Amino acid sequence: MAGEAAVAFAKDNGERFVEELKELLRIPSISTAPEHVGDVRRAAEFCAAELGQIGLEHVRLVETSTPERQGHPLVYADWLHAGLGPDGKAATTVLCYGHYDVQPAEPLDEWKSPPFEPEIRDGNIIARGAVVDNGQMWMHVTALVALMVAGGGSLPVNVRVILEGEEEVGGEGIAAFVREHGEELKADVALVSDTEMLGPGIPTLCVGLRGMIYTEIEARGARTDLHSGMYGGVAPNPFVALAQIIAKLKDEDGKILIPGFYDRVQAPTSDELNAWDALPFDEEHYRETEVGSTVLTGEPGMSVMERTWARPTMDVHGMPGGFTGAGAKTVIPARATAKVSMRLVPDMTPAESFALYKTYVDSICPRGIQLEVRLIHSGDPIVVSTDNEYVRAATAAMRTVFGAETVFVRGGGSIPIVGDFVRHLKTPTLMMGFGLPDDNLHAPNEKFHLDNFHKGIETIIRWMTAVGA
Amino acid sequence: MAGEAAVAFAKDNGERFVEELKELLRIPSISTAPEHVGDVRRAAEFCAAELGQIGLEHVRLVETSTPERQGHPLVYADWLHAGLGPDGKAATTVLCYGHYDVQPAEPLDEWKSPPFEPEIRDGNIIARGAVVDNGQMWMHVTALVALMVAGGGSLPVNVRVILEGEEEVGGEGIAAFVREHGEELKADVALVSDTEMLGPGIPTLCVGLRGMIYTEIEARGARTDLHSGMYGGVAPNPFVALAQIIAKLKDEDGKILIPGFYDRVQAPTSDELNAWDALPFDEEHYRETEVGSTVLTGEPGMSVMERTWARPTMDVHGMPGGFTGAGAKTVIPARATAKVSMRLVPDMTPAESFALYKTYVDSICPRGIQLEVRLIHSGDPIVVSTDNEYVRAATAAMRTVFGAETVFVRGGGSIPIVGDFVRHLKTPTLMMGFGLPDDNLHAPNEKFHLDNFHKGIETIIRWMTAVGA
Numbered sequence A, B: 001m002a003g004e005a006a007v008a009f010a011k012d013n014g015e016r017f018v019e020e021l022k023e024l025l026r027i028p029s030i031s032t033a034p035e036h037v038g039d040v041r042r043a044a045e046f047c048a049a050e051l052g053q054i055g056l057e058h059v060r061l062v063e064t065s066t067p068e069r070q071g072h073p074l075v076y077a078d079w080l081h082a083g084l085g086p087d088g089k090a091a092t093t094v095l096c097y098g099h100y101d102v103q104p105a106e107p108l109d110e111w112k113s114p115p116f117e118p119e120i121r122d123g124n125i126i127a128r129g130a131v132v133d134n135g136q137m138w139m140h141v142t143a144l145v146a147l148m149v150a151g152g153g154s155l156p157v158n159v160r161v162i163l164e165g166e167e168e169v170g171g172e173g174i175a176a177f178v179r180e181h182g183e184e185l186k187a188d189v190a191l192v193s194d195t196e197m198l199g200p201g202i203p204t205l206c207v208g209l210r211g212m213i214y215t216e217i218e219a220r221g222a223r224t225d226l227h228s229g230m231y232g233g234v235a236p237n238p239f240v241a242l243a244q245i246i247a248k249l250k251d252e253d254g255k256i257l258i259p260g261f262y263d264r265v266q267a268p269t270s271d272e273l274n275a276w277d278a279l280p281f282d283e284e285h286y287r288e289t290e291v292g293s294t295v296l297t298g299e300p301g302m303s304v305m306e307r308t309w310a311r312p313t314m315d316v317h318g319m320p321g322g323f324t325g326a327g328a329k330t331v332i333p334a335r336a337t338a339k340v341s342m343r344l345v346p347d348m349t350p351a352e353s354f355a356l357y358k359t360y361v362d363s364i365c366p367r368g369i370q371l372e373v374r375l376i377h378s379g380d381p382i383v384v385s386t387d388n389e390y391v392r393a394a395t396a397a398m399r400t401v402f403g404a405e406t407v408f409v410r411g412g413g414s415i416p417i418v419g420d421f422v423r424h425l426k427t428p429t430l431m432m433g434f435g436l437p438d439d440n441l442h443a444p445n446e447k448f449h450l451d452n453f454h455k456g457i458e459t460i461i462r463w464m465t466a467v468g469a
Helices: A002-012 A014-025 A034-054 A134-150 A172-185 A238-249 A270-278 A283-291 A304-310 A352-361 A387-403 A415-424 A450-468 B003-013 B014-025 B034-055 B134-150 B174-183 B238-249 B270-278 B283-291 B304-309 B350-363 B389-402 B418-424 B450-469
Strands: A057-064 A074-079 A092-099 A118-123 A124-126 A156-166 A188-190 A203-207 A213-221 A311-317 A335-344 A370-379 A408-413 A427-432 A448-449 B055-064 B072-077 B093-099 B118-120 B123-125 B158-164 B189-194 B204-209 B211-220 B311-320 B335-344 B370-380 B407-411 B429-431 B447-449
Touching: A002 A134, A002 A450, A002 B447, A014 A034, A014 A124, A034 A057, A034 A188, A034 B389, A092 A134, A092 A415, A092 B189, A118 B174, A124 A450, A134 A156, A134 A450, A156 A172, A172 A335, A172 A415, A172 B174, A188 B072, A203 A387, A203 A427, A213 A352, A213 B003, A238 A335, A238 A352, A238 B304, A270 A304, A270 A408, A283 B447, A304 A408, A311 B238, A335 A352, A370 A415, A387 A427, A387 A450, A408 B418, A415 A427, A427 B034, A448 B174, A450 B429, B003 B014, B003 B450, B014 B034, B014 B123, B014 B134, B014 B450, B034 B055, B034 B072, B034 B134, B034 B158, B072 B174, B072 B370, B093 B134, B093 B418, B123 B450, B134 B158, B134 B450, B158 B174, B174 B418, B189 B418, B189 B450, B204 B429, B211 B238, B211 B350, B238 B335, B238 B350, B270 B407, B304 B370, B304 B407, B335 B350, B350 B370, B389 B450, B418 B429, B447 B450
Parallel strands: A092 A156, A092 A188, A188 A427, A203 A408, B093 B158, B093 B189, B189 B429, B204 B407
Antiparallel strands: A057 A074, A074 A156, A118 A124, A124 A448, A213 A335, A213 A370, A311 A335, B055 B072, B072 B158, B118 B123, B123 B447, B211 B335, B211 B370, B311 B335
16 A cells, blocks of 8 residues: 555655754744844745655745735645546545744753754754744655655645745734635645644644734823823823723633623533543643643633633733833833733634723723723634544544544644634644644744654654545 | 122123033933943033133042943032131031933934024023033032122132932932042032922922832743743733732722831821912813823822822833733743832831832732842932021022012922932932923923023022022
8 A cells, every 4th residue: 555655665764854854944934033034935945845856736935025014935835636536536635734934042042952953862853943833844744755755656635735934923924825815725624733742642633722812902191201200199100000901801710801701602512521631631740840830820610621722811911111121210101001812712703802802991991091902913713623534534543653542632822824724715624733742832942752753744644545545 | 799790790691601501411411321421421521621610629520430330420529718707607518419411312203403402492492401400500500600700719608519420310329429428518508409490480499309119020920931822821920910919009099008008108287288289280281281191190189289299109110021022922921020119208218118018019919920029229208497597598589589489399209319418418408490390301302491590590699699698
């Protein structure tokens, strides 16, 4: 069988694949940094060259810059010659999604080896982007290499590949492309490897993501900055006002106080709750190693899974304005801003959630303060179906590779493009990731367990072979 | 009389004095800006040269830099030959204090003329430093010029002049000098012109200043910055914690909620309150032109004077930490800080007030958060005596010059050096300033009304003549 031959090829060539990945990881493709714009493009060109060499067609960079913004290119490639299946049905088309941009590497002094000089230590490859998402994206590419070689230049499925270079900065370019050229990404199923496993040796599919609204509340008081000596006692203070508002947004048990905010929140099914309870999860270990706080906070009587996967939350990310330097300046600033986001769960919608929030914030505006409540960006919450042939093929492939049953989890974060695939393209999406909770994604000493890299490649080969059969 | 001759000389030479002041105002002596360190020194040298030219002695720059910090020089000069008075008593010694450093001029685009190119418009001199404090300090210098010329090289009083170049950045250098070399500033009375008149044509003496404690509350939650998607719902958020704390520090009526905080607050006497009620003060005009907010805030049932002069207040000046750039980053920061200050009134003490505050803040610390409450700097509240010959001479001089009775006000802010003069040197201090409430001190288009400049010079001449008689 071509599948087994591809698996064998991948095993024989594992070291070569790691060396190629290292080459990619040496490119500091930091999408948020203007000084790295050339590096981001170089990473795109590296991926495009490899896809062309495999034998994929229509390989091209899709520019995303507009007069308003500097964009980073998308990489597109396809191979659409799988023909009819043995049963006479059209062959399955898989859309492989990944991103080749990375987060900044700061704080640099916390890295044990330089972030863009990948090293192998303790069975891990260590570099910025090792797990998010270059390493996982490279599993897709190498699985295609192995299948193509084993198939004598032919794949068991039709494949479209779309890679983006802006995932870490909002993904505006790919969102526009999906809106305007969605038909070019038409597929039966999308494969996204940008999530993690629940723990070592536990094959995991992510079947839900929280949505979000990211907002700013700008508070204005006096016309200009004032001196707190002369005017302290009569001038409204925008920071105090924001503090009063924030303290009324969420109670001390983590319950959001916006009227109507929970009206559309769907409780997980009892099957789902039972499955979450059965997950091999050690809360104390999680608190100590992942969060590192003295206690975990949030709504009493709910598990960590419920609180991070199935409940809306509110966080404050920064409060720009006033004086933030070292030492003292006695300014009552004319204005201050709070960056406030809320995570949403099915069936909440960003538009309605933002409207409820804005109405409430305006209703609790302190005296002497004028507010502007702005929506910066948003993403829909999603739950994907687990009842389809692609999911069944995935659990079967993972059973073969890992010798264990797949667990179904949700993710607390958002991958906005998944919402676009599901809602806009109506493409069932498989979130099959191979990262581990301690992989330090977005943090110093980011790593990817090499055993998971190789098992991920094998899983993808087996899955593609199965869905193409 | 030498006094009348000096007044006549000052009137005849008014334009020349303004031209000299313009020369000083052309020097961008911004003490907080490292790139202007040479300009600050140039301003010091300009003042020293003029004091020498008048005939003052021991003119020198006193360096204040230490291995730990870049300081700006003090300017010292004296003339101590007034001899015995006609009654055989030792002549009065006056300590003239002023500062030659200025605040930054930003935002530059709001200036109608460049901040360091002084212009005369509508009877005002407009420049950064016009009123705080170069223009007012220059009144002292020119009064001494006129008295020296009229006296044929002799002054009616002994004079010591001390000018600093760090008033806008905390005054560390002069504070150290007072501590270590206080005897060099020994005087019977200190004259400080760094305050303002209650309104045009209303001669004003400032007889009290609030003290302060300037603090930082640093809140720590998780060990490292976390992603709000993955950890929102379980990880403590330092900004939310700070908001909860700040909301509990002061109620919505401006009352500070720290237990025991008001225990030592002395209510103004009924005489003082009656005098404040009688001041020509239009609250609506003040709100609209000075504060520019929709309403004035603060404790109900108390006048603006009580709230800004005789009541403690709490303000937040900035909240550094987390993400403050444009757009969105979904970080739950590991730590965040609030810069919080409180103004104090007699008989509160900074040490006790800080202790009460710290105990209370620690007692309301939210779950999962660790706090560090730091005192950055502090100043004592003071009320100066109005029952002495220097005050009587001042009100008499101002009655002659302005044709109006002096009003006694307090100031809401702190001039820490005044506390040092009063407490450390035991020198009665006269805060006789000639600024106006709309002079835009520290703001764009700072101005000084030229009529007040000239009347201030005349007042100082008449006052020095009287206290020397």
